[in-house]
Amino acid sequence: MGGLTKFSSYFHSIFSRFPLITFSNPYPGENEDYKTKTVMYLTMWNSDLNSEALDVNSLQWQTWAKLNDPSIVFLNVSNHASPDEKVPFIQIESRKLVLNPSLLQYFLKDESTLQQISPWMSLLINQVETAILLTMYLDNENFSEIQKKWLPNMSWPLNIIKSIGLPSQIKRKICLQLNESTLDFDAILEDASKAFSALSELLGSDKWFFNNESPSFLDVSLFAHAEIINHLPLKNDQLKVVLGTHKNLTDLTTRVRTLAGYTSAGPIALR
Amino acid sequence: MLQLFIYSPGLGQPTMDPGCLAALIYCALAVPKDEIEILRTANSGMSPTHKLPALWDGHVWIGSLKNILIYLKQKGYNLDNFDAKQLANVMAFTSLLEGSVNDLWLLEAFVNEENFVEAIRPAWSKALKFPHNYLTPNALQRQAKERLAQTLGIRDEEVSYEASRMPISHKWTNATRHRQALLRTQARRIRISSLARQVYGSLESLISDSKFIFGEKPTSLDCLFYAYLSFHAFTNELPQATLRPCLQFNSPKLYAYLKSLRETWFSDDSNILSPLSIKVQPENLLTIARLAWNNVTAKANDTRKSITKFSVPPERKLLWARNGFFIFASAFSFVWFVISNGIVVIETEDDEASFEEVDDAKESIQEKEIDETTESKATHDSSETSSSKELPKEEEKESSSFDLQPLSAQDLLFSGFAEDEIMDEEFGYDDDDDEEFDLDDLDDLEEEIV
Numbered sequence: 001m002g003g004l005t006k007f008s009s010y011f012h013s014i015f016s017r018f019p020l021i022t023f024s025n026p027y028p029g030e031n032e033d034y035k036t037k038t039v040m041y042l043t044m045w046n047s048d049l050n051s052e053a054l055d056v057n058s059l060q061w062q063t064w065a066k067l068n069d070p071s072i073v074f075l076n077v078s079n080h081a082s083p084d085e086k087v088p089f090i091q092i093e094s095r096k097l098v099l100n101p102s103l104l105q106y107f108l109k110d111e112s113t114l115q116q117i118s119p120w121m122s123l124l125i126n127q128v129e130t131a132i133l134l135t136m137y138l139d140n141e142n143f144s145e146i147q148k149k150w151l152p153n154m155s156w157p158l159n160i161i162k163s164i165g166l167p168s169q170i171k172r173k174i175c176l177q178l179n180e181s182t183l184d185f186d187a188i189l190e191d192a193s194k195a196f197s198a199l200s201e202l203l204g205s206d207k208w209f210f211n212n213e214s215p216s217f218l219d220v221s222l223f224a225h226a227e228i229i230n231h232l233p234l235k236n237d238q239l240k241v242v243l244g245t246h247k248n249l250t251d252l253t254t255r256v257r258t259l260a261g262y263t264s265a266g267p268i269a270l271r
Numbered sequence: 272m273l274q275l276f277i278y279s280p281g282l283g284q285p286t287m288d289p290g291c292l293a294a295l296i297y298c299a300l301a302v303p304k305d306e307i308e309i310l311r312t313a314n315s316g317m318s319p320t321h322k323l324p325a326l327w328d329g330h331v332w333i334g335s336l337k338n339i340l341i342y343l344k345q346k347g348y349n350l351d352n353f354d355a356k357q358l359a360n361v362m363a364f365t366s367l368l369e370g371s372v373n374d375l376w377l378l379e380a381f382v383n384e385e386n387f388v389e390a391i392r393p394a395w396s397k398a399l400k401f402p403h404n405y406l407t408p409n410a411l412q413r414q415a416k417e418r419l420a421q422t423l424g425i426r427d428e429e430v431s432y433e434a435s436r437m438p439i440s441h442k443w444t445n446a447t448r449h450r451q452a453l454l455r456t457q458a459r460r461i462r463i464s465s466l467a468r469q470v471y472g473s474l475e476s477l478i479s480d481s482k483f484i485f486g487e488k489p490t491s492l493d494c495l496f497y498a499y500l501s502f503h504a505f506t507n508e509l510p511q512a513t514l515r516p517c518l519q520f521n522s523p524k525l526y527a528y529l530k531s532l533r534e535t536w537f538s539d540d541s542n543i544l545s546p547l548s549i550k551v552q553p554e555n556l557l558t559i560a561r562l563a564w565n566n567v568t569a570k571a572n573d574t575r576k577s578i579t580k581f582s583v584p585p586e587r588k589l590l591w592a593r594n595g596f597f598i599f600a601s602a603f604s605f606v607w608f609v610i611s612n613g614i615v616v617i618e619t620e621d622d623e624a625s626f627e628e629v630d631d632a633k634e635s636i637q638e639k640e641i642d643e644t645t646e647s648k649a650t651h652d653s654s655e656t657s658s659s660k661e662l663p664k665e666e667e668k669e670s671s672s673f674d675l676q677p678l679s680a681q682d683l684l685f686s687g688f689a690e691d692e693i694m695d696e697e698f699g700y701d702d703d704d705d706e707e708f709d710l711d712d713l714d715d716l717e718e719e720i721v
Contacts, residue, residue: 086424099424101424112472115469115473115476118469119367120363123367125370179418181320195362198363
């Protein structure tokens with residue numbers, strides 16, 4: 001019996017030395033914020049919290065979330081990550097998706113505020129955003145500049161395929177938006193100019209639209225459109241000239257930018 | 272003289288399209304009645320934008336509502352006298368009307384299938400003539416769905432439900448999917464109501480106690496308000512009306528304003544359209560032919576797309592080709608192996624030819640035998656000839672003696688044998704021949720043995 005106990009303790013002492021080598025876990029831990037917080041998926045963004053997304057819709061909601069809900073986490077994705085290919089969209093605690101058309105009703109729950117800003121939002125979407133898309137993608141000189149400096153870097157031949165298909169997609173989108181079968185470039189740019197005049201008249205000498213104490217969604221939306229226009233690396237810069245004639249709008253843009261805390265901007269941010 | 276081309280009336284309205292209605296009201300209010308002519312048509316090809324309303328001023332075509340209003344104002348028919356603030360409001364609310372309000376109407380009229388099938392399509396078909404009554408409603412529905420997919424993110428796949436083709440095994444999943452489709456439909460209606468309430472609230476902020484929006488005189492914004500919102504408020508034929516109750520209960524001021532406009536402009540006492548000359552434009556055969564050809568080519572394209580949609584992918588084609596080749600090669604090699612080794616002989620015409628060759632070989636062998644035995648046969652031939660010569664003579668003698676001699680006892684006895692002999696000879700002739708042949712063969716054998 002004594003010998004058996006000795007043998008048992010001997011084997012136990014041998015096996016207690018294993019495993020001889022222990023490797024560290026090569027995989028990084030999963031980010032818990034993606035499961036417990038709201039994640040907003042942006043596009044054309046370099047994942048720097050102090051940089052703007054270079055897409056109008058993404059920049060609009062990025063700025064709104066920065067100002068109103070700091071707990072939102074941002075991620076950079078392609079537009080194919082969205083079920084309806086519209087970016088941005090949000091995912092709440094990795095359970096519920098809120099797609100792009102429903103973001104306005106999700107974030108702005110105050111109906112009187114929504115009613116107040118709806119006509120002007122419609123003006124921005126139908127006139128200004130259309131002019132931005134037209135200037136960026138349907139002007140040959142500007143589109144070649146954008147391909148060099150603005151669009152995300154892609155491998156060959158995917159970049160060629162995307163560049164070939166993009167103008168026709170944008171043209172179709174604009175035709176659907178304006179309910180027209182042909183596009184009159186001069187008329188669209190003139191409408192954008194009138195829209196800026198109307199917005200400038202609405203703002204007047206106030207600090208924020210409708211003489212509010214803090215920026216509303218209309219201020220943020222105008223900031224997004226104006227920021228994209230100011231930083232477009234374009235040879236044909238009619239929109240920038242038109243925007244520059246309205247000093248109160250450019251001042252508003254500067255105020256929102258300072259409040260949101262953006263430090264770097266433009267095409268350099270993507271490199 | 273100006274000519275305004277619009278769609279035909281329907282749904283209780285002077286024209287079926289909101290844009291055409293806005294242009295019609297503005298022209299009726301702004302342009303003197305002797306300077307304009309209204310033409311009802313279904314052909315939108317004449318417009319430079321390929322959409323009605325279209326305006327012809329004797330030397331120039333103007334398409335789309337916005338361009339028409341700008342052109343009329345430039346010519347001096349101007350109802351608007353706005354200051355900067357009012358102009359900004361006009362621009363913003365015009366954009367809202369042409370955007371969100373129009374989207375709501377498209378959603379109610381063309382995307383809701385029950386409304387479209389029971390109310391909108393019959394109304395359009397009744398208003399238009401052949402072939403536009405078959406083409407235009409479906410084209411408008413398709414355009415509406417495309418636009419709403421982009422602006423509001425509304426798709427047909429969300430609310431569509433199609434039962435499975437295996438009704439028994441998929442009984443529960445069919446019920447589940449049907450219930451989910453109904454829930455999504457209900458969610459969509461709630462969302463539409465919410466959006467409509469918000470839009471009507473925005474529009475109601477402009478309504479004041481005065482008769483029109485900016486005072487006692489109508490402006491272009493009043494025309495646009497009535498044109499876009501009257502379809503929401505006064506369409507009675509829709510089986511599933513969501514917008515009208517929402518407008519009545521949530522925005523009573525807006526509804527009252529619209530009713531006031533309708534009584535002002537379209538009542539029997541003071542109809543603004545009465546002084547105008549409204550005609551129907553005759554159809555053009557070339558236009559109808561072009562429409563028919565467009566329809567044919569569109570149908571062909573759809574067919575091609577549907578065929579390519581269900582075509583086999585190239586990877587699967589390659590797999591089938593590879594498998595097929597392998598199977599064919601295996602079968603062919605097996606059959607060739609069997610045939611080439613003579614395991615199975617297939618009787619064909621070639622085989623019959625081979626049999627004929629065998630017969631030829633036999634004949635050649637017989638010829639050789641004949642050549643070998645020429646001398647013996649020569650002698651046999653001579654003997655045969657002699658025997659043949661003798662036999663007929665004997666027969667002749669017997670017959671002559673029988674006929675010539677008188678009958679006696681001996682003659683009677685011999686005559687009976689003679690008959691038997693004659694019979695035997697007749698048969699025996701053949702037998703003798705056979706025997707002769709056999710003897711010849713025996714002789715040959717004896718010679719061979721020797």
